[in-house]
Amino acid sequence: MTAQPNEDTPPDPPSRRVEFAELLEAEFVRRWPGRSVGLDAVHRYAMIPPGKLLRPSLVLHAALAVGGELGAVLPAAVGVEGAHVGSLLHDDIIDRDTQRRGRAAVHTEFGPAQAVVAGNALFFSWFAALSECRRLGVPADRVERAMAVQAEAGVAICRGAFDELAMRGDLELGVGAYVAMARAKTAVLLAAACRVGAILGGGDAPTTELLGEFGDHLGICFQIRDDVLPYDPIAARTMGKPSDSDVRNRRPTLPVLIAHRRADPKGRAALRHALLDETEPELALCRIRAVLERTGALDTAHAMADEYARRARALLTRLPATAQVAHVRALALLTRPAH
Structure with a gap:
């Protein structure tokens, strides 16, 4: 097998990521033009404007990594982003968050x-995609497996x-219970995006x-990074959504669970009061x-x-060292904090 680059090498140039982002946003505009009314x-x-586009990028990169055609899997990429956004619509209602992506x-x-209703429709669009x-030429058996x-x-x-x-x-949750929740809530969709892209692109089962x-590994990493943001004063200002959401909703995220396990009795009491009894979220x-x-x-x-x-990147060393696999690997580096 061709030698792999060291794990700490810089990510590939952003040209492909920019290209995919532009392609996806153009497709969103085509499907939901400025004159849209009602549900559209x-x-x-x-x-529109889109978020990080990580999930649809995974669909496209996974398909290309196994030799698939970009145009044939583009609807699936749009569909997975629709499912993700649909879940955010519902999450914001559940969490009583009034902002998303800075508006x-x-x-x-x-x-x-x-x-x-709009969120429900986006979930169905994932399957319609x-x-x-299939109409663009993907064989029926692949579509069935992706479904x-x-x-x-x-x-x-x-x-x-x-x-x-x-x-x-x-606050007594173990880290294992947190990881299981993060896997189901977040990582499952990223794993599905990769699998769907690979299946539609013609990849073999292994x-x-x-x-x-x-x-899966990338998704858990991504959820942990997201859970840390509210507790970083600099990052919290650029989140695009309320930084106090987890606190308002009494959500014991990973850093809070770790702190509760390590803290002395006074620290544990402070955490319990802040998460369960404090009426001022900012305080x-x-x-x-x-x-x-x-x-x-x-x-x-x-x-x-x-x-x-690291585990996510290491998995890809089992694949041939092609440019397309390198693009997939670079997505794991996007989860690194900006500072």
């Missing part, structure tokens, strides 16, 4: 009922979201599974940050995220 207008607002959340702009891939992956992932995502609700206020494992956030700093919980959480990213 809500979808346009939710989808009013969909339920704030259009109403909660409209946001629920596979029919488009099964998506259906299984959809149920798992809902289970993860349900479990997260049950975990509210529980390669498809390997890419799915890559997406609670400040008090939790103080305990996280004293216990080194943020550094540990970052190290765990780094380890999951």
Whole structure:
């Protein structure tokens, strides 16, 4: 097998990422043009401008890595981003967050009922996208296998979201329970994006599974990074959504769980009060940050995220060292913090 680059080498030039982002956004505009009304207008607002586009990029890169054609799998990439955005519409209602991506959340702009319906429609669009891939020449057996992956992932995502609700206020959770929730809530969709791209692109079963494992590790890394952001004062200002959401919703994220396990009785009491009893979210956030700093919980959480990213990159050393595989690997480096 051709020698692989060292894991710490810089990511590939951003030209391909920019190219994919432009391609995807152009496709969003084509599907939801400026003259859209009704449900389409809500979808346009939710989808444009887009977010990081990690999930649709995984679909496209995985397909190309196994020799697939970009045009034939593009609808599947749009579909997975639709499913992701649909989940955000519902999350914002559940969490009572009024902002998303630096502007009013969909339920704030259009109403909660409209946001629920729009989210549901985006979930269905994920499956409709596979029919488009079939019309573009993807063999029926591949579409059928991709459909099964998506259906299984959809149920798992809902289970993860349900479990997260049950975990509210529980500071005794172990790290293992957190990882299981993060896997179902977040990593499952990234793994599905990789598997669907590989299946539609014609990848064999071992390669498809390997890419799915890559997406799983990447997803857990991504969720940990997201959980750390509210407790970094600099990063919190650029989140695009309320930094106090986890605190308001009594969500015991990984750094808080680590801090609670390490803290002395006084520190544990401070965490419990801040998460469960404090009525001022900003004050609670400040008090939790103080305990996280004293216990080194943020550094540990970052190290765990780094380890999951390392595992993700290491998996790809089992594949031929092609330019397309290098592009997939570079996506794991995008989870690194900017500072």
